Amino acid sequence: MSAQVLFTALCHTDAYTLDGLDPEGLFPCILGHEAAGVVESVGEGVTSVSVGDHVIPCYQARSKAQKLLLNGRRVSQTTTDNTVLDPSSTSPPQAYCADLEAQPCKFCLHPKTNLCQSVRAWTGRGVMKADGASRFTLDGKPLFHFMGTSTFSEYTVVHEVSVAKVNPAAPLDKVCLLGCGISTGWGAVFNTAKVQAGNTVAVFGLGAVGLACIEAAVEAKASRIIAVDTNPDKFASARQWGATDCVNPKDSATAVQQVIVDMTDGGVDFSFECVGNVEVMRAALECCHKGWGESIIVGVAAAGQEIRTRPFQLVTGRVWRGTAFGGYKSRVAVPQLVDKYMSGATKLDSYITHNMKFSEINEAFDLLHAGKCLRVVLSL
Numbered sequence: 001m002s003a004q005v006l007f008t009a010l011c012h013t014d015a016y017t018l019d020g021l022d023p024e025g026l027f028p029c030i031l032g033h034e035a036a037g038v039v040e041s042v043g044e045g046v047t048s049v050s051v052g053d054h055v056i057p058c059y060q061a062r063s064k065a066q067k068l069l070l071n072g073r074r075v076s077q078t079t080t081d082n083t084v085l086d087p088s089s090t091s092p093p094q095a096y097c098a099d100l101e102a103q104p105c106k107f108c109l110h111p112k113t114n115l116c117q118s119v120r121a122w123t124g125r126g127v128m129k130a131d132g133a134s135r136f137t138l139d140g141k142p143l144f145h146f147m148g149t150s151t152f153s154e155y156t157v158v159h160e161v162s163v164a165k166v167n168p169a170a171p172l173d174k175v176c177l178l179g180c181g182i183s184t185g186w187g188a189v190f191n192t193a194k195v196q197a198g199n200t201v202a203v204f205g206l207g208a209v210g211l212a213c214i215e216a217a218v219e220a221k222a223s224r225i226i227a228v229d230t231n232p233d234k235f236a237s238a239r240q241w242g243a244t245d246c247v248n249p250k251d252s253a254t255a256v257q258q259v260i261v262d263m264t265d266g267g268v269d270f271s272f273e274c275v276g277n278v279e280v281m282r283a284a285l286e287c288c289h290k291g292w293g294e295s296i297i298v299g300v301a302a303a304g305q306e307i308r309t310r311p312f313q314l315v316t317g318r319v320w321r322g323t324a325f326g327g328y329k330s331r332v333a334v335p336q337l338v339d340k341y342m343s344g345a346t347k348l349d350s351y352i353t354h355n356m357k358f359s360e361i362n363e364a365f366d367l368l369h370a371g372k373c374l375r376v377v378l379s380l
């Protein structure tokens, strides 16, 4: 299907791919993945969206299904949480790609993941599944798609599984942010870590993703939220979002993980790495409490980078995990997140520090590199 893109934001992942740091980056391509628009046309067999629907592209594809084949039975879907799917249970099941594929992908059938693979092999190669070709050209030569979304374009072509139809009353210049960074931060806290009331939390990196973790940690009633960034200009917003402490690793000769361990009588219950730096990932793991602390990797590290720590850190009970799109099952969850925004229950508007025209995209990248923005929303 094709969509007219009306608003697109910049995410750090676009900058990182543009800089050649993404191992999967294919060029020439059209970047962009945090956006909102209107369906312009639908191809043969597309049934879940129609011309004129308001949509948010979802790079983490997900079926449109509201039903699941469970033990051969179709069951209505009523939840998007990650409840373990017990074959004998009648508890609400997951979404899956079976309405679009004869055989649902095994990822959609598995309760522990949101990584639908139905179009992944093609989006990873920058092409469409139907014919293995791109829908974009420049001077007669093909341009690759990016993340199955390519929203830095007035019009884009995406797979049906890669859009979420949302409430038409929602302002697209705001809810476009739900296509990536903010949802990712919220989901890292709610779905991946499952932060509970009274837990202590450390968030490394105070861009939009890190702030979204703080927002969610406040909602989860974390007792202490330690915000960490090497740029002290980020601390004002972190406090405004609800951080109880701010730590600049450059302020102390002691390693930041030790600073946090000392501040918290042994470490935090949960930490979130929202930078994309493997040294920070190590610090985030090692500031977790012995016995139960969990660290969630949200940041995307550059090609070829590897994480390391002493294995004893894990032997003694710390847990290292990662999250893509916050574990949200995109097509099902994004419309619900839009509804949450419409109910006034989020700080979504506060992440937008700049509104610019699409023609100013290079200035927007400069702001991102200089750490001077949270989210820039470009209008096309």
Ligand SMILES: NC(=O)c1ccc[n+]([C@@H]2O[C@H](COP(=O)([O-])OP(=O)(O)OC[C@H]3O[C@@H](n4cnc5c(N)ncnc54)[C@H](O)[C@@H]3O)[C@@H](O)[C@H]2O)c1
Pocket: 011, 012, 013, 016, 180, 181, 184, 204, 205, 206, 207, 208, 209, 210, 228, 229, 230, 231, 234, 249, 274, 275, 276, 277, 280, 297, 298, 299, 300, 301, 323, 324, 325, 326, 368, 371, 373, 374
């Ligand atoms: N897992 C996912 O699905 C997913 C989704 C969206 C974004 N991301 C990734 O999340 C990360 C954050 O994205 P963003 O848009 O918020 O980026 P951003 O650039 O706006 O924010 C990064 C922050 O990290 C800080 N920082 C840099 N080095 C640091 C250090 N050594 N210690 C502490 N802080 C440091 C910067 O000052 C900045 O405030 C990126 O790596 C991005 O690619 C992942």
Ligand SMILES: [Zn+2]
Pocket: 011, 012, 013, 014, 033, 034, 180, 181
């Ligand atoms: Zn992103």
Ligand SMILES: [Zn+2]
Pocket: 063, 096, 097, 104, 105, 106, 107, 108, 115, 116, 117, 118
């Ligand atoms: Zn699937």
